Amino acid sequence: MSDTEDPEENLSKKHKKERKDLQAQIQKLKHSVPKGDKKKKKEVMEQIAKLEHDLDEQQEAESQKLKAATADVSNAAERLGGLDMNDAESISTSSVGSASAAYVQEEKKISKAQKRRNKKLAKDREREEEIKQQDIQNLSGARHIELLKVKEALKSQNLQIFDIKSDGNCLYNAVNHQLEKIGKGSSNEALRNQVAKYMKENKDEFLPFLTKDNGDMFTEDDFEKYCQDTAHTTAWGGQLEVRALSQTLKQPIRVVQSEGPSVHVGEEFDGQPSIVVCYLRHAFGLGEHYNSVEDYIQDDDEEFS
Structure with a gap:
Protein backbone atom coordinates (compact mmCIF):
# COMPACT_ATOMS: atom_id res chain seq x y z
CA MET A 1 0.00 0.00 0.00
CA SER A 2 1.07 3.60 -0.57
CA ASP A 3 2.25 5.72 2.34
CA THR A 4 -0.39 8.32 1.44
CA GLU A 5 -2.84 8.90 4.31
CA ASP A 6 -6.37 7.53 3.96
CA PRO A 7 -8.51 10.39 2.53
CA GLU A 8 -11.61 9.12 4.37
CA GLU A 9 -9.74 9.25 7.66
CA ASN A 10 -8.53 12.78 6.91
CA LEU A 11 -12.06 13.91 6.10
CA SER A 12 -13.39 12.28 9.28
CA LYS A 13 -10.81 14.14 11.37
CA LYS A 14 -11.72 17.41 9.66
CA HIS A 15 -15.44 16.86 10.32
CA LYS A 16 -14.86 16.03 13.99
CA LYS A 17 -12.87 19.23 14.49
CA GLU A 18 -15.60 21.27 12.79
CA ARG A 19 -18.21 19.69 15.09
CA LYS A 20 -16.12 20.47 18.15
CA ASP A 21 -15.64 24.09 17.05
CA LEU A 22 -19.37 24.43 16.40
CA GLN A 23 -20.25 23.14 19.87
CA ALA A 24 -17.94 25.73 21.42
CA GLN A 25 -19.64 28.46 19.36
CA ILE A 26 -23.09 27.18 20.36
CA GLN A 27 -22.23 27.22 24.07
CA LYS A 28 -21.02 30.80 23.75
CA LEU A 29 -24.30 31.79 22.10
CA LYS A 30 -26.40 30.01 24.75
CA HIS A 31 -24.58 31.70 27.60
CA SER A 32 -25.19 35.10 26.03
CA VAL A 33 -28.98 34.88 26.49
CA PRO A 34 -30.26 36.84 29.51
CA LYS A 35 -32.58 34.94 31.83
CA GLY A 36 -36.21 35.47 30.93
CA ASP A 37 -35.48 37.03 27.53
CA LYS A 38 -37.71 34.83 25.40
CA LYS A 39 -37.22 36.91 22.27
CA LYS A 40 -33.42 36.71 22.45
CA LYS A 41 -33.60 33.02 23.30
CA LYS A 42 -35.70 32.35 20.20
CA GLU A 43 -33.26 34.30 18.01
CA VAL A 44 -30.30 32.36 19.37
CA MET A 45 -32.04 29.00 18.96
CA GLU A 46 -32.81 29.85 15.33
CA GLN A 47 -29.18 30.89 14.78
CA ILE A 48 -27.94 27.65 16.34
CA ALA A 49 -30.29 25.58 14.17
CA LYS A 50 -28.99 27.32 11.05
CA LEU A 51 -25.36 26.77 12.06
CA GLU A 52 -26.01 23.06 12.60
CA HIS A 53 -27.97 22.75 9.36
CA ASP A 54 -25.27 24.49 7.31
CA LEU A 55 -22.54 22.29 8.77
CA ASP A 56 -24.60 19.13 8.15
CA GLU A 57 -25.08 20.08 4.49
CA GLN A 58 -21.44 20.99 4.01
CA GLN A 59 -20.11 17.78 5.55
CA GLU A 60 -22.60 15.59 3.71
CA ALA A 61 -21.60 17.16 0.39
CA GLU A 62 -17.91 16.59 1.13
CA SER A 63 -18.55 12.97 2.12
CA GLN A 64 -20.57 12.24 -1.02
CA LYS A 65 -17.92 13.81 -3.21
CA LEU A 66 -15.16 11.69 -1.69
CA LYS A 67 -17.28 8.54 -1.99
CA ALA A 68 -17.84 9.23 -5.68
CA ALA A 69 -14.12 9.73 -6.26
CA THR A 70 -13.28 6.52 -4.37
CA ALA A 71 -15.90 4.58 -6.36
CA ASP A 72 -14.37 5.77 -9.63
CA VAL A 73 -10.99 4.49 -8.52
CA SER A 74 -12.46 1.14 -7.50
CA ASN A 75 -14.17 0.74 -10.88
CA ALA A 76 -10.93 1.49 -12.63
CA ALA A 77 -9.20 -1.16 -10.55
CA GLU A 78 -11.80 -3.78 -11.52
CA ARG A 79 -11.18 -3.07 -15.19
CA LEU A 80 -7.54 -4.14 -14.72
CA GLY A 81 -8.52 -7.82 -14.61
CA GLY A 82 -7.30 -8.44 -18.19
CA LEU A 83 -3.75 -7.28 -17.42
CA ASP A 84 -0.84 -9.30 -16.14
CA MET A 85 -1.36 -10.04 -12.44
CA ASN A 86 1.77 -8.18 -11.33
CA ASP A 87 0.92 -5.15 -13.47
CA ALA A 88 -2.69 -5.18 -12.28
CA GLU A 89 -1.68 -5.44 -8.65
CA SER A 90 0.80 -2.62 -9.07
CA ILE A 91 -1.68 -0.33 -10.80
CA SER A 92 -4.57 -1.24 -8.47
CA THR A 93 -2.54 -0.75 -5.31
CA SER A 94 -1.31 2.60 -6.53
CA SER A 95 -4.80 3.76 -7.54
CA VAL A 96 -6.80 2.54 -4.55
CA GLY A 97 -4.19 3.76 -2.13
CA SER A 98 -4.29 7.22 -3.70
CA ALA A 99 -7.98 8.10 -3.69
CA SER A 100 -7.01 11.61 -2.82
CA ALA A 101 -5.09 11.87 -6.11
CA ALA A 102 -8.19 10.74 -8.01
CA TYR A 103 -10.19 13.29 -6.02
CA VAL A 104 -7.85 16.02 -7.23
CA GLN A 105 -8.07 14.69 -10.79
CA GLU A 106 -11.85 14.90 -10.64
CA GLU A 107 -11.56 18.51 -9.54
CA LYS A 108 -9.59 19.26 -12.72
CA LYS A 109 -12.49 18.03 -14.84
CA ILE A 110 -14.97 20.46 -13.33
CA SER A 111 -16.25 22.92 -15.89
CA LYS A 112 -15.42 26.60 -15.75
CA ALA A 113 -19.06 27.38 -14.99
CA GLN A 114 -19.00 24.99 -12.03
CA LYS A 115 -15.78 26.57 -10.79
CA ARG A 116 -17.45 29.97 -10.90
CA ARG A 117 -20.42 28.59 -8.95
CA ASN A 118 -18.09 27.03 -6.41
CA LYS A 119 -16.20 30.30 -6.03
CA LYS A 120 -19.43 32.22 -5.47
CA LEU A 121 -20.60 29.61 -2.97
CA ALA A 122 -17.31 29.90 -1.09
CA LYS A 123 -17.67 33.69 -0.94
CA ASP A 124 -21.26 33.39 0.27
CA ARG A 125 -20.20 31.02 3.02
CA GLU A 126 -17.37 33.35 3.99
CA ARG A 127 -19.80 36.24 4.19
CA GLU A 128 -22.22 34.18 6.31
CA GLU A 129 -19.39 33.31 8.66
CA GLU A 130 -18.45 36.99 8.97
CA ILE A 131 -22.07 37.80 9.85
CA LYS A 132 -22.16 35.01 12.45
CA GLN A 133 -18.95 36.26 14.03
CA GLN A 134 -20.31 39.82 14.04
CA ASP A 135 -23.47 38.61 15.79
CA ILE A 136 -21.29 37.03 18.47
CA GLN A 137 -19.22 40.21 18.84
CA ASN A 138 -22.40 42.27 19.14
CA LEU A 139 -23.26 40.30 22.27
CA SER A 140 -20.41 42.13 24.00
CA GLY A 141 -21.29 45.52 22.45
CA ALA A 142 -22.59 48.61 24.25
Whole structure:
Protein backbone atom coordinates (compact mmCIF):
# COMPACT_ATOMS: atom_id res chain seq x y z
CA MET A 1 0.00 0.00 0.00
CA SER A 2 1.07 3.60 -0.57
CA ASP A 3 2.25 5.72 2.34
CA THR A 4 -0.39 8.32 1.44
CA GLU A 5 -2.84 8.90 4.31
CA ASP A 6 -6.37 7.53 3.96
CA PRO A 7 -8.51 10.39 2.53
CA GLU A 8 -11.61 9.12 4.37
CA GLU A 9 -9.74 9.25 7.66
CA ASN A 10 -8.53 12.78 6.91
CA LEU A 11 -12.06 13.91 6.10
CA SER A 12 -13.39 12.28 9.28
CA LYS A 13 -10.81 14.14 11.37
CA LYS A 14 -11.72 17.41 9.66
CA HIS A 15 -15.44 16.86 10.32
CA LYS A 16 -14.86 16.03 13.99
CA LYS A 17 -12.87 19.23 14.49
CA GLU A 18 -15.60 21.27 12.79
CA ARG A 19 -18.21 19.69 15.09
CA LYS A 20 -16.12 20.47 18.15
CA ASP A 21 -15.64 24.09 17.05
CA LEU A 22 -19.37 24.43 16.40
CA GLN A 23 -20.25 23.14 19.87
CA ALA A 24 -17.94 25.73 21.42
CA GLN A 25 -19.64 28.46 19.36
CA ILE A 26 -23.09 27.18 20.36
CA GLN A 27 -22.23 27.22 24.07
CA LYS A 28 -21.02 30.80 23.75
CA LEU A 29 -24.30 31.79 22.10
CA LYS A 30 -26.40 30.01 24.75
CA HIS A 31 -24.58 31.70 27.60
CA SER A 32 -25.19 35.10 26.03
CA VAL A 33 -28.98 34.88 26.49
CA PRO A 34 -30.26 36.84 29.51
CA LYS A 35 -32.58 34.94 31.83
CA GLY A 36 -36.21 35.47 30.93
CA ASP A 37 -35.48 37.03 27.53
CA LYS A 38 -37.71 34.83 25.40
CA LYS A 39 -37.22 36.91 22.27
CA LYS A 40 -33.42 36.71 22.45
CA LYS A 41 -33.60 33.02 23.30
CA LYS A 42 -35.70 32.35 20.20
CA GLU A 43 -33.26 34.30 18.01
CA VAL A 44 -30.30 32.36 19.37
CA MET A 45 -32.04 29.00 18.96
CA GLU A 46 -32.81 29.85 15.33
CA GLN A 47 -29.18 30.89 14.78
CA ILE A 48 -27.94 27.65 16.34
CA ALA A 49 -30.29 25.58 14.17
CA LYS A 50 -28.99 27.32 11.05
CA LEU A 51 -25.36 26.77 12.06
CA GLU A 52 -26.01 23.06 12.60
CA HIS A 53 -27.97 22.75 9.36
CA ASP A 54 -25.27 24.49 7.31
CA LEU A 55 -22.54 22.29 8.77
CA ASP A 56 -24.60 19.13 8.15
CA GLU A 57 -25.08 20.08 4.49
CA GLN A 58 -21.44 20.99 4.01
CA GLN A 59 -20.11 17.78 5.55
CA GLU A 60 -22.60 15.59 3.71
CA ALA A 61 -21.60 17.16 0.39
CA GLU A 62 -17.91 16.59 1.13
CA SER A 63 -18.55 12.97 2.12
CA GLN A 64 -20.57 12.24 -1.02
CA LYS A 65 -17.92 13.81 -3.21
CA LEU A 66 -15.16 11.69 -1.69
CA LYS A 67 -17.28 8.54 -1.99
CA ALA A 68 -17.84 9.23 -5.68
CA ALA A 69 -14.12 9.73 -6.26
CA THR A 70 -13.28 6.52 -4.37
CA ALA A 71 -15.90 4.58 -6.36
CA ASP A 72 -14.37 5.77 -9.63
CA VAL A 73 -10.99 4.49 -8.52
CA SER A 74 -12.46 1.14 -7.50
CA ASN A 75 -14.17 0.74 -10.88
CA ALA A 76 -10.93 1.49 -12.63
CA ALA A 77 -9.20 -1.16 -10.55
CA GLU A 78 -11.80 -3.78 -11.52
CA ARG A 79 -11.18 -3.07 -15.19
CA LEU A 80 -7.54 -4.14 -14.72
CA GLY A 81 -8.52 -7.82 -14.61
CA GLY A 82 -7.30 -8.44 -18.19
CA LEU A 83 -3.75 -7.28 -17.42
CA ASP A 84 -0.84 -9.30 -16.14
CA MET A 85 -1.36 -10.04 -12.44
CA ASN A 86 1.77 -8.18 -11.33
CA ASP A 87 0.92 -5.15 -13.47
CA ALA A 88 -2.69 -5.18 -12.28
CA GLU A 89 -1.68 -5.44 -8.65
CA SER A 90 0.80 -2.62 -9.07
CA ILE A 91 -1.68 -0.33 -10.80
CA SER A 92 -4.57 -1.24 -8.47
CA THR A 93 -2.54 -0.75 -5.31
CA SER A 94 -1.31 2.60 -6.53
CA SER A 95 -4.80 3.76 -7.54
CA VAL A 96 -6.80 2.54 -4.55
CA GLY A 97 -4.19 3.76 -2.13
CA SER A 98 -4.29 7.22 -3.70
CA ALA A 99 -7.98 8.10 -3.69
CA SER A 100 -7.01 11.61 -2.82
CA ALA A 101 -5.09 11.87 -6.11
CA ALA A 102 -8.19 10.74 -8.01
CA TYR A 103 -10.19 13.29 -6.02
CA VAL A 104 -7.85 16.02 -7.23
CA GLN A 105 -8.07 14.69 -10.79
CA GLU A 106 -11.85 14.90 -10.64
CA GLU A 107 -11.56 18.51 -9.54
CA LYS A 108 -9.59 19.26 -12.72
CA LYS A 109 -12.49 18.03 -14.84
CA ILE A 110 -14.97 20.46 -13.33
CA SER A 111 -16.25 22.92 -15.89
CA LYS A 112 -15.42 26.60 -15.75
CA ALA A 113 -19.06 27.38 -14.99
CA GLN A 114 -19.00 24.99 -12.03
CA LYS A 115 -15.78 26.57 -10.79
CA ARG A 116 -17.45 29.97 -10.90
CA ARG A 117 -20.42 28.59 -8.95
CA ASN A 118 -18.09 27.03 -6.41
CA LYS A 119 -16.20 30.30 -6.03
CA LYS A 120 -19.43 32.22 -5.47
CA LEU A 121 -20.60 29.61 -2.97
CA ALA A 122 -17.31 29.90 -1.09
CA LYS A 123 -17.67 33.69 -0.94
CA ASP A 124 -21.26 33.39 0.27
CA ARG A 125 -20.20 31.02 3.02
CA GLU A 126 -17.37 33.35 3.99
CA ARG A 127 -19.80 36.24 4.19
CA GLU A 128 -22.22 34.18 6.31
CA GLU A 129 -19.39 33.31 8.66
CA GLU A 130 -18.45 36.99 8.97
CA ILE A 131 -22.07 37.80 9.85
CA LYS A 132 -22.16 35.01 12.45
CA GLN A 133 -18.95 36.26 14.03
CA GLN A 134 -20.31 39.82 14.04
CA ASP A 135 -23.47 38.61 15.79
CA ILE A 136 -21.29 37.03 18.47
CA GLN A 137 -19.22 40.21 18.84
CA ASN A 138 -22.40 42.27 19.14
CA LEU A 139 -23.26 40.30 22.27
CA SER A 140 -20.41 42.13 24.00
CA GLY A 141 -21.29 45.52 22.45
CA ALA A 142 -22.59 48.61 24.25
CA ARG A 143 -26.19 48.00 23.22
CA HIS A 144 -26.31 44.44 24.57
CA ILE A 145 -24.47 45.28 27.80
CA GLU A 146 -26.75 48.25 28.47
CA LEU A 147 -29.86 46.14 27.88
CA LEU A 148 -28.63 43.48 30.34
CA LYS A 149 -28.02 46.11 33.03
CA VAL A 150 -31.46 47.67 32.58
CA LYS A 151 -33.13 44.26 32.73
CA GLU A 152 -31.28 43.37 35.92
CA ALA A 153 -32.21 46.73 37.50
CA LEU A 154 -35.87 46.17 36.62
CA LYS A 155 -35.85 42.55 37.78
CA SER A 156 -34.63 43.66 41.21
CA GLN A 157 -37.84 45.71 41.36
CA ASN A 158 -39.96 42.78 40.11
CA LEU A 159 -40.39 44.51 36.74
CA GLN A 160 -39.46 43.80 33.13
CA ILE A 161 -39.31 45.77 29.88
CA PHE A 162 -42.48 46.41 27.90
CA ASP A 163 -41.28 47.13 24.36
CA ILE A 164 -42.34 50.42 22.79
CA LYS A 165 -42.08 51.10 19.06
CA SER A 166 -39.22 53.37 18.02
CA ASP A 167 -41.00 56.03 15.96
CA GLY A 168 -40.20 59.32 17.70
CA ASN A 169 -43.18 58.91 20.04
CA CYS A 170 -41.49 56.39 22.36
CA LEU A 171 -41.54 58.60 25.47
CA TYR A 172 -45.20 59.50 25.03
CA ASN A 173 -46.20 55.93 24.18
CA ALA A 174 -44.31 54.62 27.22
CA VAL A 175 -45.97 57.16 29.53
CA ASN A 176 -49.38 56.46 28.00
CA HIS A 177 -48.90 52.72 28.56
CA GLN A 178 -48.30 53.48 32.23
CA LEU A 179 -51.34 55.75 32.38
CA GLU A 180 -53.54 53.02 30.91
CA LYS A 181 -52.55 50.71 33.76
CA ILE A 182 -54.09 53.14 36.27
CA GLY A 183 -57.12 53.99 34.16
CA LYS A 184 -55.90 57.39 32.95
CA GLY A 185 -55.01 56.51 29.35
CA SER A 186 -54.46 59.40 26.96
CA SER A 187 -52.94 59.77 23.47
CA ASN A 188 -49.72 60.97 21.89
CA GLU A 189 -51.42 64.07 20.57
CA ALA A 190 -52.92 65.02 23.92
CA LEU A 191 -49.68 64.43 25.83
CA ARG A 192 -47.62 66.34 23.28
CA ASN A 193 -50.00 69.31 23.38
CA GLN A 194 -49.90 69.32 27.19
CA VAL A 195 -46.11 69.28 27.20
CA ALA A 196 -45.77 72.04 24.58
CA LYS A 197 -48.31 74.22 26.40
CA TYR A 198 -46.61 73.77 29.77
CA MET A 199 -43.16 74.49 28.34
CA LYS A 200 -44.33 77.71 26.65
CA GLU A 201 -46.05 78.85 29.84
CA ASN A 202 -42.91 78.10 31.88
CA LYS A 203 -40.28 79.17 29.38
CA ASP A 204 -37.73 80.16 32.03
CA GLU A 205 -37.62 76.57 33.29
CA PHE A 206 -36.68 75.14 29.89
CA LEU A 207 -35.12 77.74 27.56
CA PRO A 208 -31.75 77.89 29.43
CA PHE A 209 -31.25 74.14 28.88
CA LEU A 210 -31.78 74.15 25.11
CA THR A 211 -28.90 74.59 22.67
CA LYS A 212 -28.39 74.24 18.93
CA ASP A 213 -26.15 71.64 17.31
CA ASN A 214 -23.30 74.17 17.18
CA GLY A 215 -23.59 74.85 20.92
CA ASP A 216 -25.33 78.24 20.66
CA MET A 217 -28.19 78.93 23.05
CA PHE A 218 -31.78 78.87 21.77
CA THR A 219 -33.32 82.19 20.82
CA GLU A 220 -36.97 83.03 21.53
CA ASP A 221 -37.86 82.01 17.97
CA ASP A 222 -35.92 78.77 18.31
CA PHE A 223 -37.84 77.95 21.48
CA GLU A 224 -41.18 78.72 19.84
CA LYS A 225 -40.37 76.37 16.96
CA TYR A 226 -39.20 73.70 19.43
CA CYS A 227 -42.57 73.82 21.19
CA GLN A 228 -44.42 73.71 17.88
CA ASP A 229 -42.44 70.65 16.80
CA THR A 230 -43.12 69.00 20.16
CA ALA A 231 -46.85 69.46 19.70
CA HIS A 232 -47.25 68.67 16.00
CA THR A 233 -44.44 66.31 14.90
CA THR A 234 -42.80 63.09 16.08
CA ALA A 235 -39.91 65.04 17.61
CA TRP A 236 -38.15 62.86 20.17
CA GLY A 237 -38.77 63.70 23.82
CA GLY A 238 -36.06 63.70 26.49
CA GLN A 239 -35.41 64.81 30.05
CA LEU A 240 -37.08 68.21 29.62
CA GLU A 241 -40.24 66.59 28.29
CA VAL A 242 -40.20 64.09 31.17
CA ARG A 243 -40.22 67.02 33.60
CA ALA A 244 -43.06 68.72 31.71
CA LEU A 245 -45.09 65.48 31.63
CA SER A 246 -44.70 65.04 35.37
CA GLN A 247 -45.93 68.57 35.99
CA THR A 248 -48.92 68.41 33.65
CA LEU A 249 -50.00 64.96 34.83
CA LYS A 250 -49.18 65.82 38.47
CA GLN A 251 -47.58 62.42 38.92
CA PRO A 252 -44.04 61.33 39.80
CA ILE A 253 -42.04 59.76 36.98
CA ARG A 254 -39.18 57.35 37.60
CA VAL A 255 -36.68 56.68 34.81
CA VAL A 256 -34.68 53.43 35.14
CA GLN A 257 -31.32 53.48 33.35
CA SER A 258 -28.26 51.25 33.02
CA GLU A 259 -25.81 53.53 34.82
CA GLY A 260 -26.45 54.96 38.26
CA PRO A 261 -29.69 55.08 40.24
CA SER A 262 -33.09 55.74 38.74
CA VAL A 263 -33.93 59.38 38.00
CA HIS A 264 -36.93 60.68 39.98
CA VAL A 265 -38.91 63.58 38.55
CA GLY A 266 -41.88 65.23 40.24
CA GLU A 267 -41.15 64.03 43.76
CA GLU A 268 -43.65 66.58 45.05
CA PHE A 269 -46.36 64.26 43.66
CA ASP A 270 -45.14 61.16 45.52
CA GLY A 271 -48.63 60.53 46.89
CA GLN A 272 -49.77 59.65 43.36
CA PRO A 273 -49.03 56.41 41.46
CA SER A 274 -45.56 56.52 39.93
CA ILE A 275 -45.05 56.33 36.19
CA VAL A 276 -42.04 54.08 35.51
CA VAL A 277 -40.20 54.01 32.19
CA CYS A 278 -36.72 52.83 31.20
CA TYR A 279 -34.17 54.76 29.19
CA LEU A 280 -31.75 53.14 26.72
CA ARG A 281 -28.98 55.26 25.25
CA HIS A 282 -27.78 52.66 22.73
CA ALA A 283 -31.06 50.92 21.84
CA PHE A 284 -31.15 51.66 18.12
CA GLY A 285 -28.95 52.96 15.34
CA LEU A 286 -30.44 56.41 15.82
CA GLY A 287 -29.60 56.33 19.52
CA GLU A 288 -31.78 56.96 22.57
CA HIS A 289 -35.08 55.23 23.29
CA TYR A 290 -37.70 54.89 26.02
CA ASN A 291 -39.59 51.70 26.88
CA SER A 292 -42.36 51.15 29.39
CA VAL A 293 -42.33 48.43 32.06
CA GLU A 294 -44.65 45.72 33.32
CA ASP A 295 -44.72 43.22 36.17
CA TYR A 296 -41.96 40.63 35.97
CA ILE A 297 -43.09 37.23 34.70
CA GLN A 298 -41.02 34.22 35.73
CA ASP A 299 -39.99 32.10 32.77
CA ASP A 300 -40.09 28.40 33.63
CA ASP A 301 -37.56 27.76 30.86
CA GLU A 302 -35.17 30.63 31.47
CA GLU A 303 -32.02 28.59 30.98
CA PHE A 304 -31.02 26.19 28.24
CA SER A 305 -30.87 22.56 29.15
